[in-house]
Amino acid sequence: xxxxxRLAFILSLLLGGAFAIxxxxxxxxxxxxxxGKPKPPAVQPPKPVAPAPPTAGxxxxxxLAQFSDWGAYTATPNGRKVCFAISKPTAAETKPPDRPxxxxxxxxSTRPADRVINEVSIVVGYPFKTSTEATAQVGSTTFQLYTxxxxxxxxNAAEEAHMVEAMRAGDSALVRGMSAKGTxxxxxxxxxxxxxxxxRVAQECK
Numbered sequence: 001x002x003x004x005x006r007l008a009f010i011l012s013l014l015l016g017g018a019f020a021i022x023x024x025x026x027x028x029x030x031x032x033x034x035x036g037k038p039k040p041p042a043v044q045p046p047k048p049v050a051p052a053p054p055t056a057g058x059x060x061x062x063x064l065a066q067f068s069d070w071g072a073y074t075a076t077p078n079g080r081k082v083c084f085a086i087s088k089p090t091a092a093e094t095k096p097p098d099r100p101x102x103x104x105x106x107x108x109s110t111r112p113a114d115r116v117i118n119e120v121s122i123v124v125g126y127p128f129k130t131s132t133e134a135t136a137q138v139g140s141t142t143f144q145l146y147t148x149x150x151x152x153x154x155x156n157a158a159e160e161a162h163m164v165e166a167m168r169a170g171d172s173a174l175v176r177g178m179s180a181k182g183t184x185x186x187x188x189x190x191x192x193x194x195x196x197x198x199x200r201v202a203q204e205c206k
Contacts, residue, residue, distance in 0.1 A: 068193030083205035134177035
């Protein structure tokens with residue numbers, strides 16, 4: 001099972017409000033981002049367990065370009081370059097309804113120093129129920145996700161490239177999960193602009 005302290009780092013940047021997410025997809029104030037695979041945080045609420053952003057190197061992400069509902073960013077925490085595409089859901093539902101939680105995100109990161117390309121990470125805005133899985137449905141295909149804290153990653157790493165290709169060709173992704181308090185979340189992500197954002201990320205982080 002992968003260690004996600006890098007994701008936590010990227011997410012800590014998100015909390016810092018360093019970048020803006022495509023306005024077409026966001027109807028609320030944009031957040032900030034942190035490079036790496038750390039733990040999921042939120043836009044302006046109190047910081048979660050994610051580690052504090054490092055002091056060495058330009059940690060704040062830089063917007064490369066916005067493509068419809070997805071933004072392409074780069075950052076260099078501690079001298080290690082990270083590039084990622086990120087978006088917020090166009091629809092976020094909870095059952096029971098209107099349960100409070102932090103802003104959810106989906107991002108796909110590339111970290112040349114770690115030989116990681118297009119790693120899909122999802123932040124749901126609440127701690128997942130222990131020992132439970134989440135799902136991401138793209139078209140007719142459902143991908144199983146394992147959870148850690150408030151983050152989720154594809155369970156079978158061998159399917160990650162297939163998931164990314166399905167997202168490139170798809171219209172939307174539906175992410176479902178269960179919180180530690182028994183609240184179900186159903187988040188819908190538009191995939192409009194994702195393919196272009198990933199191409200820009202690949203160009204920046206070769």
